Amino acid sequence: MSALNIKRGSTSHSAYDLRDPYAEVIETHTLAVLVDNESGVLARVIGLFSGRGYNIDSLTVAEVDHEGHRSRITIVTRGTPQVIEQIKAQLGRLVPVHEVHDLTVEGPAVQRELALIKVSGKGEARIEALRLAEIFRANVVDSTLESFVFEMTGLPDKIDAFAELMRPLGLREIARTGVAALARGV
Amino acid sequence: MTRADKGLMTGAQMIVQALKDQGVEVVFGYPGGAVLPIYDAIFQQNDIRHVLVRHEQGAIHMAEGYARSTGKPGVALVTSGPGATNAVTGLTDALLDSIPLVVLSGQVPTFMIGTDGFQEADTVGITRPCTKHNWLVKDTEKLAETLHQAFHVATSGRPGPVLVDIPKDVQFGEALYSPKEKIRTHYQPKVKGDIDQITRLVEMIEKAERPVFYTGGGVINSGPAASQLLRELVEATGFPITSTLMGLGAYPASGKNWLGMLGMHGLYEANLAMHGCDLMINIGARFDDRITGRVKDFSPTSAKAHIDIDPSSINKVIRVDVPIVGDVGHVLEDLLRVWKSRGRKVNKDGLAKWWKQIAEWQAVNCLDYKNSEKTIKPQYALQRLEALTKGMDRYITTEVGQHQMWAAQFLGFEAPNRWMTSGGLGTMGYGLPASIGVQIAHPEALVINVAGEASWLMNMQEMGTAMQFRAPVKQFILNNERLGMVRQWQELLHGERYSHSWSESLPDFVKLAEAFGCKGIRCSDPKDLDDAIMEMIRYDGPVIFDCLVEKHENCFPMIPSGKPHNEMLLGEADTQGVIGAKGAVLV
Ligand SMILES: Cc1cc2nc3c(=O)[nH]c(=O)nc-3n(C[C@H](O)[C@H](O)[C@H](O)COP(=O)(O)OP(=O)(O)OC[C@H]3O[C@@H](n4cnc5c(N)ncnc54)[C@H](O)[C@@H]3O)c2cc1C
Numbered sequence: 094m095s096a097l098n099i100k101r102g103s104t105s106h107s108a109y110d111l112r113d114p115y116a117e118v119i120e121t122h123t124l125a126v127l128v129d130n131e132s133g134v135l136a137r138v139i140g141l142f143s144g145r146g147y148n149i150d151s152l153t154v155a156e157v158d159h160e161g162h163r164s165r166i167t168i169v170t171r172g173t174p175q176v177i178e179q180i181k182a183q184l185g186r187l188v189p190v191h192e193v194h195d196l197t198v199e200g201p202a203v204q205r206e207l208a209l210i211k212v213s214g215k216g217e218a219r220i221e222a223l224r225l226a227e228i229f230r231a232n233v234v235d236s237t238l239e240s241f242v243f244e245m246t247g248l249p250d251k252i253d254a255f256a257e258l259m260r261p262l263g264l265r266e267i268a269r270t271g272v273a274a275l276a277r278g279v
Numbered sequence: 280m281t282r283a284d285k286g287l288m289t290g291a292q293m294i295v296q297a298l299k300d301q302g303v304e305v306v307f308g309y310p311g312g313a314v315l316p317i318y319d320a321i322f323q324q325n326d327i328r329h330v331l332v333r334h335e336q337g338a339i340h341m342a343e344g345y346a347r348s349t350g351k352p353g354v355a356l357v358t359s360g361p362g363a364t365n366a367v368t369g370l371t372d373a374l375l376d377s378i379p380l381v382v383l384s385g386q387v388p389t390f391m392i393g394t395d396g397f398q399e400a401d402t403v404g405i406t407r408p409c410t411k412h413n414w415l416v417k418d419t420e421k422l423a424e425t426l427h428q429a430f431h432v433a434t435s436g437r438p439g440p441v442l443v444d445i446p447k448d449v450q451f452g453e454a455l456y457s458p459k460e461k462i463r464t465h466y467q468p469k470v471k472g473d474i475d476q477i478t479r480l481v482e483m484i485e486k487a488e489r490p491v492f493y494t495g496g497g498v499i500n501s502g503p504a505a506s507q508l509l510r511e512l513v514e515a516t517g518f519p520i521t522s523t524l525m526g527l528g529a530y531p532a533s534g535k536n537w538l539g540m541l542g543m544h545g546l547y548e549a550n551l552a553m554h555g556c557d558l559m560i561n562i563g564a565r566f567d568d569r570i571t572g573r574v575k576d577f578s579p580t581s582a583k584a585h586i587d588i589d590p591s592s593i594n595k596v597i598r599v600d601v602p603i604v605g606d607v608g609h610v611l612e613d614l615l616r617v618w619k620s621r622g623r624k625v626n627k628d629g630l631a632k633w634w635k636q637i638a639e640w641q642a643v644n645c646l647d648y649k650n651s652e653k654t655i656k657p658q659y660a661l662q663r664l665e666a667l668t669k670g671m672d673r674y675i676t677t678e679v680g681q682h683q684m685w686a687a688q689f690l691g692f693e694a695p696n697r698w699m700t701s702g703g704l705g706t707m708g709y710g711l712p713a714s715i716g717v718q719i720a721h722p723e724a725l726v727i728n729v730a731g732e733a734s735w736l737m738n739m740q741e742m743g744t745a746m747q748f749r750a751p752v753k754q755f756i757l758n759n760e761r762l763g764m765v766r767q768w769q770e771l772l773h774g775e776r777y778s779h780s781w782s783e784s785l786p787d788f789v790k791l792a793e794a795f796g797c798k799g800i801r802c803s804d805p806k807d808l809d810d811a812i813m814e815m816i817r818y819d820g821p822v823i824f825d826c827l828v829e830k831h832e833n834c835f836p837m838i839p840s841g842k843p844h845n846e847m848l849l850g851e852a853d854t855q856g857v858i859g860a861k862g863a864v865l866v
C-alpha cells in the first residue's frame with residue numbers, strides 16, 4: 094500500500110476553546126437546566142446520562158415557576174472537557190429544555206446542599222456530637238434522650254466532613270438533597 | 280347548535296383533521312383495539328389514504344422510505360402494546376438516520392394506565408430513547424396542539440421520529456380543535472450560521488492546497504436547494520468532494536469533482552484524500568466510526584470545519600477548528616456570498632497539484648474485481664442494473680450487508696432523495712418496506728430494492744402490502760445463500776470459522792413470488808442477466824428477482840476496524856492477517 098508522506102499530529106488549533114481539547118483531566122461541573130415541567134422530563138434527562146454513559150454526582154429538581162410550569166434541574170457531573178461539552182449540547186437539544194447553564198465556567202456561583210443527619214448515643218459522645226454541630230453550624234431539628242437529627246446546609250464537602258466526624262459518635266442515617274446552585278450577582 | 284357548529288370534535292376526528300392540516304396524504308398503519316376510534320374516523324373520509332401493512336416494523340420503514348424520497352414527514356399509526364413495541368426498531372432506525380416521522384400509537388384508556396391492562400405497554404417509556412421526542416396525551420383538549428407540535432418537532436432542526444401516544448378515551452372525548460397556526464413553541468433550532476465562523480472558513484478555502492468536501496445526510500435533510508448550492512460551491516471552487524453513504528446524490532455521481540463514497544467500504548481516492556487533505560470541510564455529516572477509522576490517526580494534517588444543525592454533532596468524535604452550527608442550505612448561501620464578495624479566490628497551484636495526486640489514486644481503480652463468465656458476480660449484477668436503468672426515473676432502496684455496500688459503490692446517484700438505505704442502525708429488513716413507501720409516494724417511478732436474501736426474509740411479509748396497494752416494487756435479491764457481510768468478517772477476522780453465517784432451507788423465491796401473486800424471476804447465468812433485468816423493469820407489478828450470485832465474494836475496498844485510512848485493503852491479496860486483536864473488538 095502506498096503510504097502517504099505526511100507527519101503525524103495535527104498542527105491546527107481552535108481559537109475558541111483554549112483548554113487542551115484532548116486533555117484527559119476529569120473536571121467536575123455544576124449545570125443548571127431549565128425545563129418545561131412536563132411528565133417524563135426527568136426521565137428524559139436521566140435517560141440521557143445513563144444511555145450515553147455520563148456521570149451524575151448529584152441531581153436536584155423542583156418546579157421553580159408554578160405559573161410557567163418551569164422546573165430547574167441542578168446536575169453535578171464529571172468528565173473530560175470534551176465530555177462536558179457533549180453533555181451540555183445533548184441537554185440543549187432536548188425539546189423541553191429551555192436553557193442550559195454551566196455554573197462552573199460562567200462565573201462565580203453559590204452552591205448549597207442541605208442534609209439531615211441522625212446521630213444516636215449517650216454520655217460523652219452525645220455531648221461531642223452537639224459541640225461539633227455547633228462548629229459546623231448544624232441545627233438540631235429533632236432530639237430524643239438518645240438521638241439528634243441535625244440539619245445543615247453547605248457545600249457537599251462540608252457535609253461529607255461533618256458526616257465523617259459523626260461516624261464514630263453514632264451516625265445512623267443521612268439524607269441529602271443534592272446541590273442547588275445559582276450564579277452570583279445579577 | 281350541533282356539536283360541529285360549536286367546533287367540537289372527537290379526538291379521533293381531530294387526528295384526521297390535524298393530519299389533513301399538516302398536508303399528510305398517506306398513513307402507513309395497522310389497526311387494533313386501542314386505535315379503533317381513529318380507524319373509524321379514517322373510514323369516514325377520503326382525503327387521507329391508509330396503507331395497511333403486514334407488520335408494524337414495516338409501517339415505520341415505509342414511512343421512512345416515503346419521507347426520505349419526498350422530504351416530507353412520514354406518518355404511521357399503530358395500536359397499543361405489541362403494535363407499539365413492533366415499531367421500536369423502525370423508530371430507532373429513523374432516529375439514527377435523522378428521518379422525520381410522526382408515529383401515532385393507541386394506548387389503554389387513561390383510567391387504566393398503570394394497571395397492566397390488556398395490551399398496555401409503557402410506550403412513552405419504551406420509545407423515549409428511540410424518538411426525538413414523544414408525548415402521552417391525557418386530555419382531548421391538548422390533542423390537536425400536541426399533534427401540530429409533533430410535526431413541528433419532527434421536521435425542525437435535525438429531523439427525527441416523534442411518537443404521540445393516545446389513550447382510547449382521549450380518542451372518544453370531545454373538545455375544540457386548535458388549528459395549526461395557533462401552536463406556540465419555544466423549539467426553534469438555529470438555522471443561520473455564525474458569520475464570523477463562515478468568514479474564517481472562507482479564508483481557509485482561499486488558501487487551502489489540499490481541500491476536500493466531506494458531505495453527508497445533512498445535505499439531503501436540508502432539502503434540494505442545499506444540494507443545488509453544494510453543486511454551485513463545488514463547481515466554483517473546483518474542490519474534490521466525497522460523501523457518506525447517507526449523502527449520496529447530493530452531488531451527482533457524474534460530476535467531475537466526485538471522488539465517490541468514503542469510509543470503511545468507500546473508495547481509495549476518497550479515503551486517501553480525506554487522510555491527506557489540509558482542509559476538510561464537513562457539510563452535514565457526523566464523523567461516524569465507519570468514516571473515521573482509528574480516531575487518533577484520522578486525517579492528521581488537516582484543519583477541519585464542520586457545518587451541522589445539531590450542536591451535539593460538533594466535537595462529539597473529532598475536534599474541529601471551525602464549528603458552524605446551522606442549516607446546510609442557509610450556511611452555504613452565506614458562504615458562497617462571502618466567498619464571491621471577496622473575489623472567488625482559491626489556491627490554483629495547490630489545487631492543480633492536489634488533483635494530480637488524486638488522479639494517481641484514482642488510477643488504482645479500487646473497485647476493480649475479477650469477473651466471471653460462469654457465475655454472476657454481485658458487482659457485475661449491479662453494474663448491469665446501473666447500465667440498464669440509468670436515466671430512468673429511478674429510486675433505490677437497500678437492505679443491509681455486502682449488497683448494500685456494492686450498491687453504494689456501483690450505482691450512481693444524480694439527484695438527492697433517490698437513495699434510501701439504513702445507515703446508522705443498519706437494519707436488515709429495511710429495504711423491502713422502504714421500497715413500498717417510496718413507490719406509494721412516486722407511483723410512476725421505477726423503485727428497486729437491492730437486497731440480500733437474508734435481510735429480505737426479515738420483512739418479506741410486506742410483499743402482501745405491495746400486492747394489495749399495487750406498488751410495483753422490484754426486489755432485486757443478490758442471493759449468495761450466506762449472511763455475506765458476516766461471512767466476510769468471519770473470513771478476515773475469525774480464522775474462517777463460519778459460525779452460523781449460512782442459511783440452509785432458503786425458500787424458492789420464484790415460487791414465493793407466485794404465492795404472493797407477483798412475478799418471480801431467477802437468473803444464474805451472466806449471459807441471461809440483461810434480459811432478465813429488462814424483464815423485471817418492464818413487468819407491470821411487483822417482482823421478486825432471485826439473482827444467484829457468487830457465494831464467497833468479499834466487498835472491497837475495506838478499511839479494517841481500528842485502522843487508519845491509509846491502511847486500506849484493496850483486494851484478496853491484501854487480506855492476510857490484517858486485523859489485529861484490537862480491531863477485532865470493534866464492529
Ligand atoms: C454495513 C454498513 C456499512 C457501512 N459502511 C459505510 C461506509 O463505508 N461509508 C459510509 O459513509 N457509511 C457507511 N455506513 C453508514 C454509517 O454507519 C453512517 O450511517 C453514515 O456514515 C452516517 O452518515 P452521515 O455522517 O452523513 O450522517 P447522518 O446520519 O446522515 O447525519 C446527518 C448529520 O447532518 C446533520 N444535519 C441534519 N440536518 C441538517 C441540516 N438541515 N443542516 C445541517 N446539518 C444537518 C445531523 O445533525 C447529523 O449530524 C455503513 C452502514 C452499514 C449498515
Ligand SMILES: Cc1ncc(C[n+]2csc(CCOP(=O)(O)OP(=O)(O)O)c2C)c(N)n1
Nearest residue numbers: 680681682705707731732733734762763764
Ligand atoms: C436486524 C439485524 N440483525 C443482524 C444484523 C447483522 N448483519 C449485518 S449484515 C448481515 C448479513 C446480511 O446478509 P444478506 O442480507 O444476505 O446480505 P449480504 O451481506 O449477503 O449481501 C447481518 C446478519 C443486522 N445488520 N440487522
